[in-house]
Amino acid sequence: MLTIGKMANATGVKVPTIRYYEQIGLLPDAERSAGNQRLYAKNALERLRFIRHARELGFPLEAIRDLLALSDKPDQSCAAADAIAKRQLQAVRARIARLQALEVELQRMVTQCEHGKMSDCRVIGVLGNHELCQHDHAEESFTG
Amino acid sequence: MLTIGKMANATGVKVPTIRYYEQIGLLPDAERSAGNQRLYAKNALERLRFIRHARELGFPLEAIRDLLALSDKPDQSCAAADAIAKRQLQAVRARIARLQALEVELQRMVTQCEHGKMSDCRVIGVLGNHELCQHDHAEESFTG
DNA sequence: CTAATGTCTCTAGTAACTATAGGTTCAAGA
DNA sequence: TCTTGAACCTATAGTTACTAGAGACATTAG
Numbered sequence: 001m002l003t004i005g006k007m008a009n010a011t012g013v014k015v016p017t018i019r020y021y022e023q024i025g026l027l028p029d030a031e032r033s034a035g036n037q038r039l040y041a042k043n044a045l046e047r048l049r050f051i052r053h054a055r056e057l058g059f060p061l062e063a064i065r066d067l068l069a070l071s072d073k074p075d076q077s078c079a080a081a082d083a084i085a086k087r088q089l090q091a092v093r094a095r096i097a098r099l100q101a102l103e104v105e106l107q108r109m110v111t112q113c114e115h116g117k118m119s120d121c122r123v124i125g126v127l128g129n130h131e132l133c134q135h136d137h138a139e140e141s142f143t144g
Numbered sequence: 145m146l147t148i149g150k151m152a153n154a155t156g157v158k159v160p161t162i163r164y165y166e167q168i169g170l171l172p173d174a175e176r177s178a179g180n181q182r183l184y185a186k187n188a189l190e191r192l193r194f195i196r197h198a199r200e201l202g203f204p205l206e207a208i209r210d211l212l213a214l215s216d217k218p219d220q221s222c223a224a225a226d227a228i229a230k231r232q233l234q235a236v237r238a239r240i241a242r243l244q245a246l247e248v249e250l251q252r253m254v255t256q257c258e259h260g261k262m263s264d265c266r267v268i269g270v271l272g273n274h275e276l277c278q279h280d281h282a283e284e285s286f287t288g
Numbered sequence: 289c290t291a292a293t294g295t296c297t298c299t300a301g302t303a304a305c306t307a308t309a310g311g312t313t314c315a316a317g318a
Numbered sequence: 319t320c321t322t323g324a325a326c327c328t329a330t331a332g333t334t335a336c337t338a339g340a341g342a343c344a345t346t347a348g
Contacts, residue, residue, distance in 0.1 A: 003314095005325060015326085020305060035313045037326055050272045057271070058246055061304070071268045078265035082257045085267045089250040092243050099240045102202055106233040113226045121222035123229045124215045127201075128194045147345095149294065159295085164336060179344045181295055205335070 001031070001039040011048045018048065026051060026065060059088055145175070145183040155192045162192065170195060170209060203232055 008015045021027045022038075027047060030038035047068070054064045063084050070081045105126075112122040152159045165171045166182075171191060174182035191212065198208045207228050214225050249270075256266040 003325080014306085016307080017305065019327095024304090033313085035326085037313070046272065054271050055304090056246075057250060058243075067268065067271065070262055071265075071272070074261060074263035076262050078257065078262045078267065081262065081265050081267040082254065085250060085254050085257070089247065089254055092247050092250060096240060096243045096247065099202075099236050099243070102200075103233065103236050103240065106201060106229060106236060110226065110229050110233055113222065113229070117218060118214055118220050118222050118225065119218035121215075121225050123222065123225040124211065127197045127211065128190065128215070147294080158337085160338085161336065163296090168335090177344085179295085181344065199335090 001041060002045065004030075004038045004040070007040050007045060007048060010045060011052050013048055013052050021048070021051065024061070026061060026068070057088065058092060059084070063088065145185060146189065148174075148182045148184070151184050151189060151192060154189060155196050157192055157196050165192070165195065168205070170205060170212070201232065202236060203228070207232065 002010070004015050004018055007013070007018055013021075018027065019038075022029060027044060030040055030044065033039055050068065050071070051064055054067060055061075059067070067081055067084060070076065070078075109123050109126050118124060146154070148159050148162055151157070151162055157165075162171065163182075166173060171188060174184055174188065177183055194212065194215070195208055198211060199205075203211070211225055211228055214220065214222075253267050253270050262268060
């Protein structure tokens with residue numbers, strides 16, 4: 001049986017985060033030692049590794065919750081898991097596209113800067129006056 | 145003088161968001177009508193447009209706060225504003241790079257899926273076992 | 289004048305943690 | 319055996335940038 005600190009070391013997930021995952025039901029309530037400290041078996045370690053890897057790939061916790069539920073049913077079709085991964089792929093691609101548009105505009109702001117006074121500053125100018133900006137980003141909103 | 149609703153229409157920033165910006169000091173406290181409703185002059189409209197455009201470009205509110213302070217000093221050098229924009233450009237590029245790595249891995253998970261049973265599922269398999277994953281993402285953490 | 293719409297304040301909720309306070313347990317060395 | 323220090327416990331609040339809701343007041347069109 002592993003303490004919460006060993007779990008944290010083995011997975012790279014911080015101790016408070018493990019407790020948080022338990023609190024929101026992503027990990028089952030851990031067993032406890034005589035002194036009330038959490039103790040984990042190997043399957044809990046695997047579950048936590050699964051969660052961590054999925055988080056690294058950008059899956060939101062709710063999607064991970066669904067994936068964990070699915071992985072507990074080995075006889076079912078994996079179409080549902082596939083759908084979740086596809087959604088995530090779409091989300092990642094959409095984010096990349098939006099960020100690349102931002103990159104272009106930021107790059108232009110920065111390269112046009114001539115290090116003069118604030119009153120001539122490209123950065124301030126473009127931000128204050130959308131006309132100076134060739135890129136139309138009416139539909140954008142920054143969420144990451 | 146514009147009501148808060150007109151401001152929202154003119155800029156695309158929602159009414160509660162405008163109040164929020166005032167609350168955190170990004171917009172100055174608005175004047176009020178006899179009936180205690182907010183009234184804005186044209187310079188407040190420009191300030192809000194500036195904020196919105198900067199948000200669309202992904203600047204965090206704290207960076208915008210700094211940019212607004214700088215833009216109020218037209219005689220100073222614009223080097224500080226330039227630095228903020230450069231930082232933002234770096235942040236955007238780092239995000240793009242990380243998301244592209246995720247894209248590759250998600251794509252592989254999805255295309256390898258053969259729609260069998262959960263027990264053979266690539267998606268679940270890769271998430272549960274980092275060995276199946278050719279991409280090393282030890283240093284990643286998903287923040288958007 | 290009335291009805292509909294707009295606005296007010298305040299509180300709480302979102303995602304996914306992180307930090308802090310104040311206390312308890314455990315493992316190792318003297 | 320005692321003690322020290324690290325690791326652990328709970329509970330609450332803070333983070334970012336808003337969004338949603340309740341319940342009351344203001345304004346405007348007809």
